Amino acid sequence: MLRCRLAQVLVASGVLAAAFGANAGARAEPDAHSITPLDIRILRPASVVPATDGRHLVFEALISNFSPVPMTLATVRLGTVAQPAALARFEGAALTALLSRPGRPSGDGQPPVTIIQGNTYAAALFDVHLGDDAEVADLRLALTIAPFKPDLPDTTLNTAVAVPLDRATPVVVSAPVAGTGWVAFNGLSATSIHRTTVMVVDGQARVPERYAIDFMRLTGDGREFGGDQARNESWPGYGQAVLAVADGVIESVRDGFPDNVPGRPPAQKVTLDTIAGNQVVLRMKGGAYAFYAHLIPGSIPVRPGQAVHKGEVLGRLGNSGQSDAPHLHFQVGDGGHIAASDGLPFVFDAFTLLGVVADTAAADAGGAWTPSQAPQPRHGQLPAENAVTGF
Known part of the structure; x- marks a missing residue:
């Protein structure tokens, strides 16, 4: 009998979101869970830095694709539990500018930086200008992934991850x-x-x-x-x-x-x-x-x-x-x-x-x-x- 762990089935088959009922209009509740092959790690807690051109929210996220299937990032949202995109929304050219691929060969012929190939990663370097009254408590970072398998909804949402905040003063x-x-x-x-x-x-x-x-x-x-x-x-x-x-x-x-x-x-x-x-x-x-x-x-x-x-x-x-x-x-x-x-x-x-x-x-x-x-x-x-x- 072929034996395979649940996680192996979900990642290898490409039915990640569908298996858990994700759909184009779904929005995860604060305690809801979802499965995608993308792992999001914050390098160090975010800092709020007062600068000559206003307050900056600064941190980095490493986004790793744990499946063999390429994943295309469509949108990155930064906000709070109550307002998921209150601080920033990145898509199109803004999303391309946000991302880098350390170690990837340069030159023509490379796929767009928004496509994270199987078993590779991208780095998202956040430097978000904050308004004077912008709320930075309970930060959440969420990704929207373009369809990676036929018959999937238009978008597949990864559960938002918490972004820790360094509350120490600079x-x-x-x-x-x-x-x-x-x-x-x-x-x-x-x-x-x-x-x-x-x-x-x-x-x-x-x-x-x-x-x-x-x-x-x-x-x-x-x-x-x-x-x-x-x-x-x-x-x-x-x-x-x-x-x-x-x-x-x-x-x-x-x-x-x-x-x-x-x-x-x-x-x-x-x-x-x-x-x-x-x-x-x-x-x-x-x-x-x-x-x-x-x-x-x-x-x-x-x-x-x-x-x-x-x-x-x-x-x-x-x-x-x-x-x-x-x-x-x-x-x-x-x-x-x-x-x-x-x-x-x-x-x-x-x-x-x-x-x-x-x-x-x-x-x-x-x-x-x-x-x-x-x-x-x-x-x-x-x-x-x-x-x-x-x-």
């Missing part, structure tokens, strides 16, 4: 640099290279750069560089002091990596050990870690185990490691290694918002940025991507 830090005209390149957004980098370190998927910022200073006339672009000294941030953002103890220091030539490949082969170049890791009171990367070789005056105070000089902004122009890579995490940690939300206690660099390609080509607003004092916020700030 880490409050002071300025890592001083002066005006600092651009928060690759800062908080749904599409920045920091936000979309999922790294697997020590056997765990993490987003260490989830809230990271590449601080680059503009010249007095609003340009990234003045003079010869290939000279580090032409970039106004080069050599600027990098400051302790809080009282704490130096966790680790790396030094001795050469500065790169702007616009050229790194002088040092990029590995997990060299990616940050010359760096300082500060263990702050409370247990979070502040990371400073790409410093000038020989510019770091502090040593591991040394106690430092807020505002103390930790090094000089440079262009070492995986960097193509002088800037300070700054992030906060839950562990002492810049890649083997998970990015934590943080805010600056005080800064001035001067505007936003709307055209980064023009800025990279040497174009001048001009402010389009009066300076605005901000407190307890994180600069959003490409915001121009002063400290």
Whole structure:
């Protein structure tokens, strides 16, 4: 006699939803159950982060297909038990932008990112702008799957999963640099290279750069560089002091990596050990870690185990490691290694918002940025991507 467990029958036969009576118009009750082959895992609890462009709800979900049958995502809804799509609804182009497929080969001939092949997965990177009065309690994430078998209803609904919420307030830090005209390149957004980098370190998927910022200073006339672009000294941030953002103890220091030539490949082969170049890791009171990367070789005056105070000089902004122009890579995490940690939300206690660099390609080509607003004092916020700030 052929023996097969119930779950094997349901997954292999493709009658997942039909077997449990799902239909096109069905809406799951809070305590209802459904079977689909999609497993939804939240990487870390969602955080609400106050930023210069409003509140952001930030988290990631890994969506795995446990069947051999391709599943096509039609809609993703984020809301509450009472209002399933109150916060966001993703479909069409918005759904495509939400999803990524780490490890999938690039190029033509690949199926749409919304199609999750059998025994593969997709990553959904959420960065949802919240209204001032948006309710974020009892969060639920639900998926709508297109028909995957003849005679199924138009849509098959996966039971919504709870999204845990991190209710801790973001880490409050002071300025890592001083002066005006600092651009928060690759800062908080749904599409920045920091936000979309999922790294697997020590056997765990993490987003260490989830809230990271590449601080680059503009010249007095609003340009990234003045003079010869290939000279580090032409970039106004080069050599600027990098400051302790809080009282704490130096966790680790790396030094001795050469500065790169702007616009050229790194002088040092990029590995997990060299990616940050010359760096300082500060263990702050409370247990979070502040990371400073790409410093000038020989510019770091502090040593591991040394106690430092807020505002103390930790090094000089440079262009070492995986960097193509002088800037300070700054992030906060839950562990002492810049890649083997998970990015934590943080805010600056005080800064001035001067505007936003709307055209980064023009800025990279040497174009001048001009402010389009009066300076605005901000407190307890994180600069959003490409915001121009002063400290």
